[in-house]
Each structure stands twice: as C-alpha cells, then as structure tokens.
Amino acid sequence: MRILTCIKQVPDPESRPMINQEKTWAEYGEYTSYWINRYDEHAVEEALRIREMIPGTTVDIVSIGPERIKSAIRRCLEMGADRGFHLFIDSEDYLSPSIKSRLIAEFCHDMKYDLILTGVMSEDMMSGQTGPMLAARLGIPSATSVMKLSVNGLEGSIQVERELDSGHRCSMDLTLPALVGVQSGINRPRYPSLSNVMRAKNTEIIQIRLENSLLKVVSCETVEKIQEAGSDRAGIRLEGTTAEKAAVLWRMLREKSLL
C-alpha cells in the first residue's frame, strides 16, 4: 500500500504574529519556534500504524513551504516515514488552500497513492480545506474529522469513523484510493526512536522547486486586510504581582457571591 501524508509546519501558538505595514499579512519574528501541526502528527502516526499492519506499505511525506519546513519533514522521517518531499517555495506569503491542493494534486499525479492522510485542519489558519480540495481534484472520496481508521484487507477499501458535532459518530467504508482528514485523539503520536533518528539523518529530503510567479496566476481569494481580533466581552486585566492578582480575583469572585 502506498500512503502519502500531507503535513504543515506551524508557528508556536504562543508567539506573536506582527501585522505588516500594508496590513495584508502578518509575520513572525526571527526566533519563533515552529513545529508540525498537531493534527498532522496524528496523521503521520496513523500512516505508520498501517505500515506496521500491512507489510510492503510505504509512507511518504509532502509539505509546501520555505526552507524552515525541512525540520518538520525531518521530524516525520525520524518518526519512521520512508521518504520526505519538500515542495519548496521561497515565500512566507498567504498561499491559499486552493493553490496548495493544486500543487499537491500535481505532485501526486504519477505517484499512485492508495491512501492520502492529512490533519483535519491546521492549528494556525484553521481552514481545513487542503485535504478535501485535494481529494476532489484527484477525483477520490474523502472523509474529515476521522477518529478511527482501518484497512479492509483485500477489499480495496477502508473503514473510517468520523466525529460529528456534539461528539456523535458516523462510520462508513470508502473505496480506495481515498483521502482521510485525521482528528486528534485517533492515536498517540510516537516519539522518534534513536535508530530512526540516525536513519533520518542519512535520508535526503527530496526538494521540488516551485515558481513563485505560478502561484500568483491561480490565486483566488486574497487577504485584503488584517487586524487585531475584536473582543466578545469587555474583559478587565488584573494588574500587580501574582499574589496581588490572586487577592483581587478572590475579592471579585466573592463580590459576585461565587465564593
């Protein structure tokens, strides 16, 4: 079985995005930490588990982005993936899911993957589009928010269980090839073993360069303006030392008769 897992590298959620001068995008400082999108880590783990069950399975990783994303691809190799593909673009600008799914669809063209896994969404932009769009472009079925996945032996299909709103579930069989958007909680991602870390050191990440100009042409939606998010509640921020804040909080809750 040939599996592809699409991953994205995301910035540390505690880092601060700085709005650019044109107010059309935001950038992160030089010292920002980046790591694999949490949902994608679950997707990689799920791919590796299938490989353990079905001999002869290969697990490829693909990601689109600038030089920095190499470390995320490397991490997947350390977890145990077989090959890493880096669709390199020298830009930190907005790249729409529509474009990303086109690029990956093109990449998939000759690869004959049986199963494509993605995270259900990225933690930073939360669009959840690249996976389903990719499936549509490849003409294959897809399911999002998947909490259980098993391969139905010889039948050329998988059984998935989706998590619906309010925690309801829906299971179904999908004919392969298919794409699955993985939800957190499906598994516990492994820590890389020492032997895999050593192996990954010697595995080359295969880089495919993309033309920046190509990306503009097919661009669809654009970010016109970006601003600090508005507030739903007029919250007050407590000031002072830790002990002072604790005392103020106690008093405020007392006044509300909550204590």
Next chain:
Amino acid sequence: MSHSIMIMCEQSEGRILAVTDELIACATQIADHYDSRLTAVLPGLITEPCSISGADLLVINSPGLAQYTCEGWEKAALLATEQIKPKIIIIAHTSTGYDYAPRLAALLEGCCLTSVSGIEITGDSISYRRSGFHGKLDLLYGVGKAPLVITVLPGAFPAPDWQAEPGITRIIDADIKPKLTSHVQFSIPDQSNTELDHAEVIVAAGKGIGQAENLLMIRDMASCFKRSAIAGSRVACDNGWIEYNAQVGLTGKKVSPLLYVACGISGSAQHISGMKDSKTVVSINRDPEAAIFRYSDICIVEDLEKFIPAFLQEAKKHQS
C-alpha cells in the same frame, strides 16, 4: 450587478434545521446590496411538503440522499448549481458542511472560505471575515470572479426573529447514489456527565497545564467553590488528563455555568463554542495575546503554575 446566491440547507432526516435560518440571514445581508435571488437547496429523501422563509427552495430528492454522505451531498450541490448558477454558495460550518464545501469549491474551479464569522460591504465589494493566526488576528478576504463557497460559523449571523414570506418550492427527483461510500452508520456514544451538567462553577484545564500532576491544583481550585466540577479542552482530553465526557466545546459538552475558569486554554473557536454562554469567564494564560482573553471577563496573564497556588493560598487565608 445582480447574482444568485445558493444556500445549502442543514437538515436531519429530511427536516430543515434552525441553523439554516442563520445562513439565510447571512445571504440576506449580501442580497440586500446586490438585489440577488436566494435559493435554498435541500438534498434528501423528502416525504413531506416543505418550504423555507426568505428564499425559494429547490429540493433535490433521491433515495440515495436519505442520509448524509460527502459524495451524495457533493453531487446534489453540483446538480443544484447547474440550475441556479450561483455566484456565492453558503453552507453551515458544521461537521457536514466542512466535509464537502471545499470539494465543491474545487470542482467548480472556485474558491472557498471556511468558518466565516462576518461580512463587510463597501461600495461594490464584499469582504469576508474569518479569524486566523491561532485566533489572534481577524482576516478580511476579498474574492475575484470565480464562484465562491463559504462556510458560516453557527451563531455568527443571528436568525431574524420575524418570519419572512416562504418562497416557491421546486422539487427535482434525482437518482443520486454514492458509489465509493458504503455501510454508513450513525451512532451516539454515551458521554453523560451529570456532575458537569449540574455544576455552577467549572474549572477547565487546557494543554497549558503541561502535565498530569498539575491536575491536582485544578481540582484544588475547583474545590474552593460549591457545586463545582472540572473539565478540559480537547487537548487536555487527548493527553489523557481529563475524561472525554468532560470535554467542553464543539465536539464535547456545551456548558453555561455561573463561572468558567479557563486554565491554560488558548481559546480556539471550537472550544469557545462550548462555553461562551457562561455567565462569568475567568482566564489564566501566560500568553498576553491568547484568544481566550477576548471571551473573558477577568483576564489573568500569568503562569498558572504560579498563579493557581497563589490563589489557593489566598483562599486558605480566608478560610481560617
């Protein structure tokens, strides 16, 4: 410039769900400006006569649409677009909507915006608002000529409290069969948690508690209050710190206690949707820009490992 707007009804067993009115409210905002025609589309196996207020209704009726499948809904929506030729397609951002909306956009060579929370209209152009960068920033998107599919966050566009005239209903009997999807089965796991349901105060732990050992102080904090319970964000549950039946949010419990204390929770839209009706919200987070503070009445920028012990100390002082 007039164009038609298509709304995909959210349905359950052939009945139109209330969130559909919110989609019509969103569509109406656009339509008021552009003199557009609104057509709602209802895929399903429809046995009773139906209509919808504020829009015409196009029923795509087929035995193969008796229950939701991504494939079936995609085919029904494509069939409807041939009839309606919409410029904008509006879908609810639910586990149904986000499952097929991006596919539909790709197949129509259009673009897609998910979790849209607002619309801004200036002159001849419309911008769509959604949040990004871990919920810290609001982004306004403009779109070109291509067809646009948006998924709208439930609750973002309140349904009008008056009933508009129902439009005309038209039924297309189609033969839509999912070919690549089979054995579809729905289930409802038992996630009951009476303690949480009855709690007046909920102290919730997020990924920011860092380790299972810190649950102790979350429990201690909860026990400062009468009728209290502990809960968690999805990550806290995924990490095995909190039981899944105490997960608050879109895929967990919806709670509205007198007091909700969020400890080390970032405030993702999916979490907020489960606790935003709490009377008072207190948040403890070391990131001054964390999105949770936008939904809080009392904001405490602190490391919880320092702050919670300080609070417990304070509580002790008053006890003795």
